[in-house]
Amino acid sequence: MHAVGFGLVTSAVIALSAVALSLQFSVSNIPNFAHGEFLTLGAYGALVAQYLTNNLFFDALVGAGVTATAAWAINRGIIEPFNRRGAKVTVLFVITIALSLMIQNGLIVFFGGTTHSLVIPFQSVNQVGPFLWTATDIVVMVVAVAIMVTLHVVLRYTTFGKAQRAVADSRELASVTGINMPRVVALTWLMAGGIAGLAGVVIALQGGTFNPLTGYSFLLVTFAAAVAGGIGRPYGAMAGAVILGLVTEVGGAYLASSYKQVLAVGILILVLLVRPSGLFGTRERATV
C-alpha cells in the first residue's frame, strides 16, 4: 500500500513532465530529445534563485521562467530557421539531441557534475488515509493537479487553446483559417517549457538531490508516459503518467530499484511495437 502512495506521487511528477512533452510535440510535431534537459534547467534555475531568497514559491517560478525562456529561444533561434528551410522531422530530432548534449554538458561545466539540492524546511511524514506522504509529496500532487486543470481550461475554453488544438490537428487547415501558426508554435514552446521547468523543480524537491543528468534520466520515462497515453495528446499523457508511476513504484517494490527505469522503458518498447497509437488511442501516429 505504501508503494501505491509513492506511485501516486511519482505519477504526479511524471504527469507534469509528460504533459509538457506531449503538448509541445502535438503542436510543433517534433519529438524533443532535449526535454530532459528542460527539466534539469528548471531545477538549476530554482537553485540559482535560492541564493536570492529561500521562498520556494518564488524559486520554483524562476525555474519555470528560465526554462520557458530557454524553450522559446531554442524554437526561435534554432528550430524555426531549420523549419523554414523545410528540414525533415529526423533532422529536427537530431538537432534536439545536439541541444540535449550541449545543455547537459554545459551545466556540468558551470555547476560541476556533483549533486546539488534545494533547501526545504524539515518535514515529518504524515499518514493520509492509507498512505504515508511528506508535506512536499502533498504539495507536488496539488501542483500537478492544479497545472492539469489550468491546462485543461486553456486548451478547452480559450481562443489560444483552440488555435493550439487546430494546429495540432492539421497545420495546413489551421494556417488557411488565418491562425498565426508561428506565433501559436512559439507560445506553445514557451508554455511547455514553463511546465517542464516546474516539473524539474518538483523532481528536485521530491528526489532530494539532483545533478546535470537528472532530467535526462527522466526522458525515457516521460516518453513512455506520453506514448502510452497516445503521442501528442496531453490528456492521454496524464493517464499514461498514472499508469507509469504506479507500475514503476509498485514493481520497483519487488525488484531492485535500478530496474524501475527498465520497467518504464519496457512499457515504452511494448506500446510502440504493439499499439503505437497509445493504450486508449484510435489514431495511428507513431507509424510511417
Added chain:
Amino acid sequence: MIDYLVSTLTLVSIFSILAIGLNVQWGWAGMLNLTYITFMAVGAYVSAGLTIGPPVYAHQQTYLLSLQLPFPVAALGGTLAAGALGAVVGALALRRLRSDYFAIVTLSMGLVIYQVIAQNRGIFGGQVGLFGIPQPFADQLPLTPEQYTFFYLALCLVALLGVYLLARHLFRSPFGRTLRAIRDDELAAQAFARPVFRFKLKAFILGSLIAGFGGALLAHFIGAFNPAGWTPGETFILYTAIFLGGTGNTLGAILGVFLFTGVISETTRFIPPIPGNPDANEALRGVVAGLIIILVLRFRPEGILPEPRDKDSNRDDDKGTTSRAPAAPATAQLT
C-alpha cells in the same frame, strides 16, 4: 610522446571502423540507431569473453563463456554476436515505426541491455567488468611491449582498410544504391518494387556486424572492458564525427573521426582543468559535439566530404550499367 601518438592512432582507427558501420545505418539507410555503442559492446564482451580465463575474483564475479579461444575465432564470435543482436532489434523495430520512434526504441532497448549487463556480476562481471583480456598473438610473436603497440596499430589499420574496401564496394553496388534510394524516398523505392524492410534490416545487421568487429578490436586493445566504456553518450560522439566528416561518405566518416576524436577531443585534454570541477574537460567535449552537429546541419548539411553522387546524369547513353540497378534513378531524381 610516441606511445601517446601510437595509442591515439590505434583508437582513431578502431573508432573509424565503428563510424563506417554507423554510417551504413544512418548515412546510407537513414536509420537513426541511438544505441549503436551497445552493438560495439556486445562484440567487445563476447570476443573478450571467448579469449579470457576465469575471473581473478572468482568468488565475486563470473564470466560467461571464458573459453580461452584464439583471437581470430573470438573476434569472429564477437562480430557475429553483435550481428545477431542487430537482427533481433532490427526485425522488431524496423518494420513500421516512424524514424524518430525507431530511434527511441533503439535507445530504450540499449538501456535495458545496459542495465542487465551492468547490474549482474554473473554475466560479464557487472560494473567491475572484464579485465586481463589477452593481447592477440602476444604469445606467438617475440615482441617487446613497446614493439607490440606498433604491431597492434598495424593490425587495426589493416582491419580498417578491409572494412573500408568492403564499404566502398557495397556503396557502389546495387545494394548500396537501393539503400540510398530508400533513404531519400521510401515510397518511390517501394514503387520500384524494392522490399524496403528487407533492405533496411540487411543494412542494420551489416552495421551491427561492423560495430561488433570494432568492439572486439577495442576490448583487446584496452585489455579491460566494463560499463563505463560504453555509455550512451559515445554513440553521439560517433554521430558528430559522421556529420562533420560527411554523412553517407565512407571516407568522410574516417575523416570525421580523425578530426573529432583525434584532434578536437584530444586538444581538450590540454586545457588546464578547472579547480573543483574534474568533469569539466570531458563535458566540454560534449558541448563542442552538440555545437558541431547544429552548425554542420545548418550551414553544410552534407559535411566536409559530401556523399558521392552518380555522375551519369545523361543516363540514356549509359549502356547496360543502369539496367542492372534500376533503383539508381530514384536516387538521382528525387533528391
